[in-house]
Each structure stands twice: as C-alpha cells, then as structure tokens.
Amino acid sequence: MSSNGTSAISVRGLGKQYRIGGQMPAFPTLRDAVARRLRGRRRESSRRELIWALREVSFDVQPGEALGIIGANGAGKTTLLKILSRITDPSTGEAIVRGRAGSLLEVGTGFHPELTGRENIYLNGAILGMRRHEINSKFEEIVSFAGVERFIDTPVKRYSSGMYVRLAFAVAAHLDADILLVDEVLSVGDFGFQRRSLGKMQEQTQSEGRTVLFVSHNLGAIKTLTTRCLWLEQGHVRGLGPTEEVFRDYVLSHAASGGGTTDLTDLSVGRARKALAHTLSFARMELLDGRGSIAETHLEGEILTIRFLIRAHSPLGGRQLQIRCRVSTVDGILLFSAVSDPQPIDIAPGLYETSVTLDPNPLAAGTYSIGLYMLTMGDETVDLGQDLLPSAATFRIEANPTTETYMGEQAGLVRVEGQWGTLAPANPLEILAAPPR
Amino acid sequence: MTSRELPVQVLRPRTGFARLGLRELWTYRELLGFMTWRIILVRYKQTLLGVAWAGLQPLLLMVVLSLFFGSFAKKAGVPGPIFFFAGLVPWTFFANSITQSSNSLVGNANLISKVYFPRLAAPISAVLATLVDFVIAFAILVGMMGWYGIAPRWAALPVIPALALLTFVTALGVGLWLSALNVAYRDVQYVVPFLVQLGLFASGVAFAPQTISEPWRTLLGINPMTGVIEGFRWALLGTHARIGPMLGVSIGVSVLLLVSGIVYFRQMERTFADVV
Numbered sequence: 084m085s086s087n088g089t090s091a092i093s094v095r096g097l098g099k100q101y102r103i104g105g106q107m108p109a110f111p112t113l114r115d116a117v118a119r120r121l122r123g124r125r126r127e128s129s130r131r132e133l134i135w136a137l138r139e140v141s142f143d144v145q146p147g148e149a150l151g152i153i154g155a156n157g158a159g160k161t162t163l164l165k166i167l168s169r170i171t172d173p174s175t176g177e178a179i180v181r182g183r184a185g186s187l188l189e190v191g192t193g194f195h196p197e198l199t200g201r202e203n204i205y206l207n208g209a210i211l212g213m214r215r216h217e218i219n220s221k222f223e224e225i226v227s228f229a230g231v232e233r234f235i236d237t238p239v240k241r242y243s244s245g246m247y248v249r250l251a252f253a254v255a256a257h258l259d260a261d262i263l264l265v266d267e268v269l270s271v272g273d274f275g276f277q278r279r280s281l282g283k284m285q286e287q288t289q290s291e292g293r294t295v296l297f298v299s300h301n302l303g304a305i306k307t308l309t310t311r312c313l314w315l316e317q318g319h320v321r322g323l324g325p326t327e328e329v330f331r332d333y334v335l336s337h338a339a340s341g342g343g344t345t346d347l348t349d350l351s352v353g354r355a356r357k358a359l360a361h362t363l364s365f366a367r368m369e370l371l372d373g374r375g376s377i378a379e380t381h382l383e384g385e386i387l388t389i390r391f392l393i394r395a396h397s398p399l400g401g402r403q404l405q406i407r408c409r410v411s412t413v414d415g416i417l418l419f420s421a422v423s424d425p426q427p428i429d430i431a432p433g434l435y436e437t438s439v440t441l442d443p444n445p446l447a448a449g450t451y452s453i454g455l456y457m458l459t460m461g462d463e464t465v466d467l468g469q470d471l472l473p474s475a476a477t478f479r480i481e482a483n484p485t486t487e488t489y490m491g492e493q494a495g496l497v498r499v500e501g502q503w504g505t506l507a508p509a510n511p512l513e514i515l516a517a518p519p520r
Numbered sequence: 521m522t523s524r525e526l527p528v529q530v531l532r533p534r535t536g537f538a539r540l541g542l543r544e545l546w547t548y549r550e551l552l553g554f555m556t557w558r559i560i561l562v563r564y565k566q567t568l569l570g571v572a573w574a575g576l577q578p579l580l581l582m583v584v585l586s587l588f589f590g591s592f593a594k595k596a597g598v599p600g601p602i603f604f605f606a607g608l609v610p611w612t613f614f615a616n617s618i619t620q621s622s623n624s625l626v627g628n629a630n631l632i633s634k635v636y637f638p639r640l641a642a643p644i645s646a647v648l649a650t651l652v653d654f655v656i657a658f659a660i661l662v663g664m665m666g667w668y669g670i671a672p673r674w675a676a677l678p679v680i681p682a683l684a685l686l687t688f689v690t691a692l693g694v695g696l697w698l699s700a701l702n703v704a705y706r707d708v709q710y711v712v713p714f715l716v717q718l719g720l721f722a723s724g725v726a727f728a729p730q731t732i733s734e735p736w737r738t739l740l741g742i743n744p745m746t747g748v749i750e751g752f753r754w755a756l757l758g759t760h761a762r763i764g765p766m767l768g769v770s771i772g773v774s775v776l777l778l779v780s781g782i783v784y785f786r787q788m789e790r791t792f793a794d795v796v
Contacts, residue, residue: 101794165633165793166531167531168635168636169529169531169636170632170633170634170635170636170793171793171794172531172532172533172534172790173531173532173533174533175533176532177530177531177532178530178531178532179528179529179530179531180528180529180530180531181526181527181528181529182526182527183526183527184529186634186635186636188634188635189634192630192631192634192635193558193630193631193635195558195561195562197561197562197565197566198558198561198562202558202561205554206554206557206558209550209551209554209555210551210554210631210635210637211635212551212635214550215550261526
C-alpha cells in the first residue's frame with residue numbers, strides 16, 4: 084500500500100525548524116549582522132530559540148486519494164503544505180511528489196486591485212501555474228462559475244468582497260493539477276458559494292483521479308471531501324487513518340470541557356486562523372440545564388441552554404450580528420445549526436451575553452461537539468467572519484430514566500416524538516377508494 | 521489513471537552550492553511574461569500623465585543639468601540638452617531598474633510566502649518592465665536628434681542594442697544583489713535612493729569622463745554605467761573616438777555583477793519564504 088514507487092506523495096522523516104525568540108528583531112539590519120559577526124557567532128546562536136514546526140513526519144498519499152489534515156493552530160499544517168509546494172525547504176527528511184502540484188494556500192494570490200477581473204484571471208492563473216492556453220480555454224467557465232460576467236472588465240477594487248472572493252476561488256477551482264494542496268481556502272466567502280466550491284472540488288477528486296491534500300478547520304468539509312485524515316499536533320503526527328476514526332479521537336481530545344463551562348478567551352486556541360476579524364470574539368460558553376444550573380452532562384429530552392459571553396474588542400456599529408451554533412456528533416456529522424436571526428448592533432468595547440435554548444432538545448444519548456461561528460454583515464455585504472471555533476466544546480447527553488419510552492429501541496441521532504393516534508377500526512369506504520395491495 | 525510520464529519532485533534540505541536554475545526559469549517564461557505585464561499595467565494606473573512619465577523623468581533632469589552643467593557639454597562639442605539626454609536615457613533605465621528590482625522580493629512578499637515560482641522571476645520581470653520606459657525615452661531621444669539635426673554614427677548603430685543589453689545586464693546584476701539583500705536587511709531601501717543620486721554624478725551623465733583629471737577618471741571608469749553612457753554618446757552623437765577600453769571594463773564588471781548576483785541570489789533564495 085505505501086510502497087515508495089507508486090505513491091503520489093511520500094513523506095519520510097520530514098522536519099522544519101524555525102528560529103524564534105526575542106533576540107531576533109523583526110527586520111534584522113545590516114548593523115546588527117556586522118555587530119553579530121564582530122561579537123562572534125557562537126554566543127549569538129545559543130541565545131536564539133529554535134523550534135520545530137514539523138518533526139519526523141512520515142506518510143504516503145496514493146494517487147487519486149484525498150487526505151485531510153487537521154490539528155490546532157501552530158500544529159504545522161501550513162508548514163507541511165508549504166514544504167510540499169516548494170515554497171520553503173525542509174530542514175530534515177525528504178518528500179517525493181509525483182505529478183504536477185498546485186498549491187492553494189490562499190485564494191486570490193497575486194490579485195491586483197487596480198487590474199480588471201479579466202486581467203486578474205490571467206495573472207492569478209499564471210501564478211498558480213496555469214498555461215496561457217489553459218486559461219484561455221477555461222476563461223468562460225471561470226467567469227460564469229464566479230458569476231461576474233457583467234463586471235469582468237471592471238477593476239477588482241470596485242468589486243464587493245463577495246464577488247472578489249468568488250472570482251478568486253473560481254480561478255483556483257479550475258486549476259488543473261495532478262496534486263492539489265489546499266489550505267483552508269473555504270473559510271472565506273458566503274456559505275452558499277462555499278458549498279458550491281466544495282462540490283466542485285469533490286467532483287474533481289472523484290472523477291478526475293486527482294490527489295488532494297486538504298487542510299481545514301471546517302470538519303464537515305474534511306469529512307465530505309476526504310477518506311483518510313492526518314492529525315498533526317505540535318509538529319508531530321498524532322493520528323493517521325480513516326477520517327472517521329481520526330476525527331473521533333481528535334474531537335474527543337481537542338475540546339477540553341471543564342464541567343459545562345468552556346473558557347474561550349485565548350484567541351490562539353481552537354480558532355480557525357484565516358480571515359477572521361476578531362473585533363468580536365467568544366469569551367466563554369456555558370451549558371445550562373432546564374433548572375439553569377451549569378453542567379457538562381445533560382439528560383435526554385430536557386431543555387438545554389447554551390449561553391455565550393462575547394467580548395467586543397473595539398466599538399462596532401451599523402452592522403448586523405449573527406451567531407451560528409453547530410452541533411455535531413464526534414464523528415463529525417453535522418446534526419443541526421441553530422442560527423440566530425441577524426440583529427443590528429451598535430456596541431462599545433466590553434463583555435456581552437446571549438444564549439440559545441433548545442426546547443425541545445432533540446439530542447439522543449451520546450457525546451456531541453459544539454462549533455461556534457459569529458459573523459457580522461452590512462445590509463448587502465457579508466463580512467468576513469468575526470470568530471470561528473470549529474469545535475469549541477463537547478458535552479454528553481445521558482439516557483433519561485424517567486422518560487425512557489424506547490424499550491430497547493435505538494433512539495438514533497435525534498429524538499423525534501411523533502404524535503400517535505390510538506388504534507381504531509379502519510374505515511371501509513376509504514379502503515375501497517384505494518384498495519391495499 | 522494517467523499514462524503520461526509524471527514529473528517527480530524530490531524535496532529535501534538543500535546544502536552546498538546552488539545551481540543557476542536557468543532551465544527552470546525557462547519553463548516558467550510565461551509567468552515571467554505575466555509578471556512583467558502586471559508591473560507595466562499597474563505602473564501608471566491612476567496617474568494623470570500616464571506613460572508620459574517615462575519620457576518626462578529624463579526630460580526634467582535634462583533641463584536641470586543643462587541649467588547647471590551646460591559648460592561641461594560644450595567641451596564635448598554637442599548641444600547641452602542632447603548631450604545630457606543621451607546620457608540620461610540609459611541612466612534612467614538603470615536607476616529605475618535597480619529601484620524596482622531591489623524592492624521586487626519584499627514588495628511581493630505575499631506571493632513568495634504563498635506560491636512557488638522561480639524567485640529569479642521577480643527581479644528579472646522588474647527590469648524587463650523598465651525596458652518599456654527605456655524604449656519610449658529612446659524614441660524621444662531620436663526625435664530630439666532630428667530636431668537638432670544631428671546624424672548618428674551610422675556604422676555604430678548595431679552597437680545600440682548591444683549597449684541596451686549591457687545596461688540590462690548591469691541593472692539585473694545590481695538588482696539581484698540588492699533584492700536578495702533587501703529580504704534580510706531592509707537597510708537596502710535607504711541605500712538605493714542614495715546610490716541613484718550619487719550615480720547620476722559618478723557615471724558621467726553630467727560630464728564627459730575625459731574632461732576630468734586622472735585619479736577620478738579611472739575611478740569613474742570602473743563604474744560599468746560610465747562605459748555604457750559614453751558608448752551611447754559615441755554611437756549617437758559621434759563624441760569621443762576611443763571608446764574601446766572603457767567599454768571593455770564595463771562589460772567585464774557587468775558580467776561579474778550578473779554572475780555573482782545570480783549565485784548570491786540562488787544561495788539566499790532558500791530562506792526567502794521564511795524571512796521575508
């Protein structure tokens with residue numbers, strides 16, 4: 084299975100070391116370099132801190148396979164993609180890439196605001212590695228996928244942010260490469276377009292035999308697109324295997340629930356990193372039962388309230404706020420999203436509170452994960468997200484001994500209590516009208 | 521799956537001496553074209569005078585030099601404005617090229633940390649884009665020669681493209697050094713404007729080298745642009761008969777700058793994405 088000769092990507096003992104620490108100024112100047120040389124190099128190097136962004140990473144990807152890469156911020160996901168796409172060199176180990184690789188580390192790389200949509204398509208296409216004739220032949224398709232036909236000769240600085248992102252993604256989605264390295268590009272754009280893009284990518288993995296490496300905080304996207312998954316933690320491989328299994332381990336270990344209260348103030352933890360405004364961020368989440376007390380474990384069929392503390396870091400007005408609370412199984416199956424109606428806000432910096440109540444609570448006994456997403460929007464434009472925690476916390480629902488009516492029947496993923504009628508004799512006239520077979 | 525031969529890329533830590541990588545650059549020639557095209561498209565966007573600036577820059581400098589250094593031109597036996605302009609056309613090409621190319625990596629930092637392409641394409645496209653300005657300014661020079669009724673040295677005309685190429689090579693050599701240095705040391709951003717100002721006087725734009733006294737004349741000759749500028753005047757205006765030795769030095773220094781520039785650039789390239 085993992086023989087070196089046939090894999091599309093084979094990675095052996097890959098490592099990448101970065102230099103960090105207070106001793107290195109952000110922009111070293113020539114004076115510093117000269118001074119360092121005069122002082123002697125040895126003392127300097129001992130004061131610098133070296134960190135391994137990636138350490139001893141080995142895996143194989145077969146041609147046509149889609150591999151998901153998950154892990155917290157700073158786990159080394161992007162570094163791995165950067166090495167595989169030749170942007171940066173590894174410090175140790177080696178990687179063999181068979182086939183033409185295209186990397187999408189962000190959408191719209193090289194877009195220039197002064198240039199028109201048409202000019203940017205050609206430019207961006209060339210930067211992503213497309214040939215001129217390839218772009219020519221796909222031009223119409225790209226334009227209609229993005230839905231910007233009328234504005235194709237308008238400078239993109241006049242585009243709405245939604246149009247800009249759609250155009251950028253449309254170019255990327257038409258990139259014809261044997262191996263596609265994708266980093267979280269789906270975390271931007273409106274939801275409908277994200278879905279369409281996901282569909283486009285999936286279509287290409289399955290029908291064209293393309294190999295895809297896909298980094299995302301959107302666990303649902305990973306689940307839809309990939310069959311195998313690599314879990315990185317602090318530069319090491321923590322899990323590698325079928326997506327379902329790796330997911331389960333990841334979600335269970337990842338969300339450390341402290342008895343129903345989850346502190347979310349640390350912005351470097353659990354966040355999807357890309358394209359978030361963070362003017363507003365989640366500060367805390369609490370799970371309350373029907374009596375209003377905080378608990379990690381709840382009973383099946385009882386009211387469940389999720390309360391959020393939100394911190395505003397700077398004043399924000401003239402916008403509408405929407406909060407989306409996504410409840411998934413630990414296998415990553417999205418059960419439902421509780422989406423708030425957009426409400427106008429005009430707020431000063433400080434802490435704010437809101438909550439959502441599930442009544443009735445449809446969750447059957449089991450362990451669930453809550454993902455949080457908060458976004459603000461103008462009247463016509465969708466802003467970038469404010470804060471996104473793909474898996475903010477987990478909680479348990481226990482079977483409720485007092486309302487147990489299933490008598491051994493599996494509840495399934497959700498509890499739906501139908502309104503049953505009583506058993507009564509059938510009406511002969513109705514049976515005549517539509518005879519049972 | 522596919523029956524065609526797949527390209528295989530082995531990625532491991534690079535050590536030792538870097539290869540020039542010119543072959544790879546050739547496979548990316550379309551991108552090089554697009555990057556050049558982008559710079560040209562964007563350069564004069566939202567300016568009132570647009571591409572006219574390509575000619576205005578040397579023309580304005582010509583006026584200033586004619587006012588203050590007119591007597592130097594007389595010694596060469598050519599009308600002041602045309603004497604200065606013939607020097608300013610290659611000089612402006614060189615000066616703009618090193619200004620643009622020294623900033624080509626830092627200015628494209630986002631590109632460098634997000635996609636792979638041969639990094640050499642950045643400074644090369646910056647110099648190529650400036651070539652367009654050079655052609656415009658050169659056309660103006662030809663017009664001015666017609667106005668003053670000066671006929672070029674016809675036999676020397678084929679030398680003009682060679683001189684333009686020499687300017688290109690010199691500018692690229694310097695640009696490679698400066699752009700790679702600029703990634704690690706932003707001091708370069710302050711050094712370049714100074715170099716450009718100093719160079720205006722240290723490359724014989726304002727005066728003919730043979731009119732100054734000895735230790736300075738040799739010193740001036742080491743600057744490769746001195747030979748190029750004198751070469752232009754020799755071919756177009758018929759000044760200064762013995763151009764050979766000076767051009768020889770120019771060619772030598774330029775080639776040295778280019779080769780060392782590529783080697784240094786390729787060596788530093790490994791850390792561009794991490795440092796920039």
